[in-house]
Amino acid sequence: MSAQVADISEHTLGVSRLKRLRADFPILAERINGRPLAYLDNAASSQRPQAVIDAISTYYRESHANVHRGVHTLSQRATEAFEGAREKVRRFINARSVREVIFVRGTTEAINLVAQSYGRANLRRGDEIVLTWLEHHANIVPWQMLAAELGLVLRVVPIDERGMIDVAAYENFLGPRTRLVTFAHVSNALGTVLPVERMIALARARGIPSLVDGAQAIPHLKVDVQALGCDFYAFSGHKMFGPTGIGVLYGREALLEAMPPWQGGGDMILTVSFGGTTYNALPYKFEAGTPSIADAIGLGAAIDYLSALDWHAISAYEHELLDYATRSVSAVPGVRLIGTADRKVSVISFVMEGVHAHDLGTILDADGIAVRTGHHCAMPVMEFFRVPATARASLAFYNTAEEIDRLAVALTRAREVFA
């Protein structure tokens, strides 16, 4: 079946470099149901290189204590490592200052922070928030909750049949009552890359702040928050080869400075008395309680790992994989791709005639192939394409053409099971 599509064994990355990259990720050597693991579920969560696993384990073995508290040596060591990770994040996304880098649990918490702090302080009854039909539930539900409470209006920019946003249509949604725009940088369900630069610029020109959900963009695209010009940018560690339980909210300092804290507790205060409490400076004002120290350090290690890669080659290789997978999967009889935007990251969503996505997931798993099946926490996208669910293969730079061949063969077999 793979004979129908061009061979990409002579890919940009080179066979030996790819082999070395794969060796950095110990889990890729696992066997699943007697077959080598083909991990094609990176958009749900990527895997970790040994360097990240080591950073976490070394931290616990040699440096753990609470941060920002003790004068003792270990506490200082932990604080330095934790704040060192913050500086790595700052450099990675090109924020102006570490005061603009807030550690959170993940993208979901980052968006909720903006909704609860910025939203409550700045939005009034009748105000409008513009978002898109492509959003993950994490960038819908926090706004629905806020809208219900404050009497806000959510305005949803439609997508076309290829899963793209029309910038002209988006511009028409920006009105005198628009107080915030919020959208994904990359759609998790379809892989569409949104024209965020223009979307942000159009909002800025009208004085409207913007929040970008960068969860799916950060593992694939170079993100420069200053070049983007957005006011908030949210992402998760676990989708960029780092730990779960850690993520980042970037916020423009002037906005963060004016925002009230959203959770109270230790670390976010300067002084506490029953007569009144004064809050800590940025970024600590938004980091109540003991943070996920080891995971922040693990995220720093993931950034070190990514920064040492030849990003140009990695990016070109991911696109070769995407092209190859697009051709291979769409050549399987009965398969229909969902989401065929001009600009995509390496995510392929599809359905197969006569075979439900959930059955596909089980059949592929029997062959050691991990894909996501379901609505991908983007039920409006499923509704738009009138499908209950899709199967989604999402690729990282450690995936191979051979794994895609196995996917295509297993899909052909799935069709036979139900023939």
Place this chain on the structure above:
Amino acid sequence: MDLKDLYRDVIVDHNRRPRNFGPLASANHVAEGHNPLCGDRLTLYVDVEGDKVADLSFEGNGCAISVASASLMTEALKGRSLAEVRDYFDDVHKLLTERDYTPRRDLGKLAALSGVREFPARVKCASLCWHTLVAALESERQPVSTE
């Protein structure tokens, strides 16, 4: 793990040609079931006469396991007493979740669902219709409009 164990011929057949599929004009109990993990949705229509399930049907959209399970369930329960329906529920529930469970009765074609327990992620697909049935039977008697 053997896919043949999960996708037995009976399951594939009932997925391709679900029995008792569509709304039921005489239904006096109805409930909707939803499995958010995979997007399975089904509506179950039950016509209870006295202490008997005189007729039942379902409609909806789901994976092969959920469709076949609902189809097999409607076939097995038509004409059964409410007490028998409860016994069937217990038997099928244990069949889906307990290793080496021997049903108290001959489950007929429903026994084809025993392969599901080797696939823990799929147990909910097979049990959705049964939980929906319980919800339908517990719901107030409500005449269903079929337009």
